Amino acid sequence: MIARFEGLTPTRSRAVVHDGLVFTVAVSPDPDPTVYAQAVKALQRIDESLAMAGTDKSRILQAIVYICDIKCKEEFNKAWDEWVDRAHPPMRACLGVDLEPPHMVEIVVTATTKQ
Numbered sequence: 001m002i003a004r005f006e007g008l009t010p011t012r013s014r015a016v017v018h019d020g021l022v023f024t025v026a027v028s029p030d031p032d033p034t035v036y037a038q039a040v041k042a043l044q045r046i047d048e049s050l051a052m053a054g055t056d057k058s059r060i061l062q063a064i065v066y067i068c069d070i071k072c073k074e075e076f077n078k079a080w081d082e083w084v085d086r087a088h089p090p091m092r093a094c095l096g097v098d099l100e101p102p103h104m105v106e107i108v109v110t111a112t113t114k115q
Contacts, residue, residue: 056085
């Protein structure tokens, strides 16, 4: 069975759960001017999506971070280090890519459910 949680647009799910795996992606809902501020809000959205799927950040297996300028990785890392569950740190990749403005950070997460 596949469970889909409604997103902000009709063609995108906020999160999808299949066979104990949770897939979600988040960007900041606001056009904040800094990578740090957008990262904080995107990570809050990850928390919300995981909660909707019945899990939390301690169950994240991997995160892929897309950032508008890899030179801003240190700024992103500050938000990540404040947020991440240090007892259960996931595998993480961070890539510099062109993102659709005003987004500066996009985070893709795979986690497990608590079942």
